[in-house]
Amino acid sequence: MLVDRRGAVRVLSTDSHGYSAARYSPEGGRIAVEIREPLANDIWIYTLASGTLTRLTFGGTNLYPAWTPDGKRVVFGSDRDGAMSLFSVAAAGGGVAERLFSSSNPVWEGLWSPDGRTLIYREIAPATGRDIWYRRAQGDASPRPIARTQFNERAPALSPDGRWLAYQSDESGRDEVYVRPFPPEAGGQWQVSADGGTQPFWGRNGRELFYRHGDQLMVARVETTARFNVRSREVLFSGAFLWGVDDHTNYDVSPDGSHFLMIAPEPGEQTPQVTVVLNWLDELRQRQRTAPGGR
Structure with missing residues (x-):
């Protein structure tokens, strides 16, 4: 469903x-x-112009779709060969799903860097739990850790310029959103959320980092030029939107940054529907103008 600021x-x-x-x-x-x-648990493509659904996957349990930067393929997790692994299939449908790599641990979700040269993914290891790794698409394709600790690191999200990786971790005793440089060799880590946060997602302009705090969708305005810095945090809106399994990020922001794609249950039912929250930027500006000290 489409939900604008007037409801x-x-x-x-x-x-x-x-x-x-x-x-x-x-x-x-x-x-x-x-x-x-x-x-069945499958990946589908919903075309907005026609309102049609096209099935992409067949067989096995298929989870967590992510697009390649050119929009031609979709990456997803699947247990079709036994253990959970990452596969890629043509977004137009009709193609054979290709396994991207093999791992001794289950791999649940992945995403490509904006330049298509690096695959970032989350796996579950017996000793360290949920960790975030990456592999190069060409040259040395050996796995390299980004966040591999005794804590659980989940929901990776790479900035539009490919320089900053946001994720959630429970290293403080509760889930918070953090950012690290990417590639991670430069070192450093910054906490983005202030009192709990999950499911980070970058705005397409790279200056906004969204995340969830309970029923609230938050926005952190950040600077990423010389170094990373959180300038402000604010609640955008609240709602009983559905959470992703294992805190997989269960929302998206439109390419023009004007609205959000959410999953919300129908009133009185358990079946979720796709929801878009429109015009949040206009609403935020109006809120700032009417707030004490606003301009």
């Missing part, structure tokens, strides 16, 4: 599906989405 609602699809992990394509005209059904 007007328009449903994107009248079909009742167990939607999860919806992701806009780079150009914004398509949505890759995981649909959970009692006997």
Whole structure:
């Protein structure tokens, strides 16, 4: 459904599906989405112009879609070969899914760097739990750790310029959002959330980092030129939107930054629907003008 700042609602699809992990394509005209059904868990493509769904995956449990930078393929996790691994399939449909690499540990989700040269992914290891790694697409493709500790690191999100990796970690005793340089050899870590945070997601301009705090969607305004710095934090809106499994980021922001793609249950039902929150930027500006000391 479409939800604007006045509360007007328009449903994107009248079909009742167990939607999860919806992701806009780079150009914004398509949505890759995981649909959970009692006997199947697959990746589909929803085309906004036509309102049609096209199934991409068949067989196994298929999770957490992510687009390649050119919008031609979709990366996803699947257990079709036994253990959870990362696969890639043509977004147009009809192609054979290709396994990206092999690992001794289950690999649940992945994303490509903006230049398409690096694959970042999350795996679960017996000794260290949930960790974040990366591999180069060409040359030395050996796995390299980004965040591998005795704590749980999840929900990786790379900035649009490919220089900063946001993620959530429970190293403080509760989940918070952190940022590290990428590649990680430069060292350093900055905490973004102040009193708990999960599921970070970058705005396309690279100056805003969104995350969830309970039912609130937060925005941190950041500087990333010389070094990383959090300038401010603010609540954008609140709502009983669905959480991703294992804190996988269960929302997206449109390419133009004007609205959010959320997953919300229908009133009185457990079945989720795709939701877009529109015009948040206009609402935020109005809120700033009417706040004490606002301009």
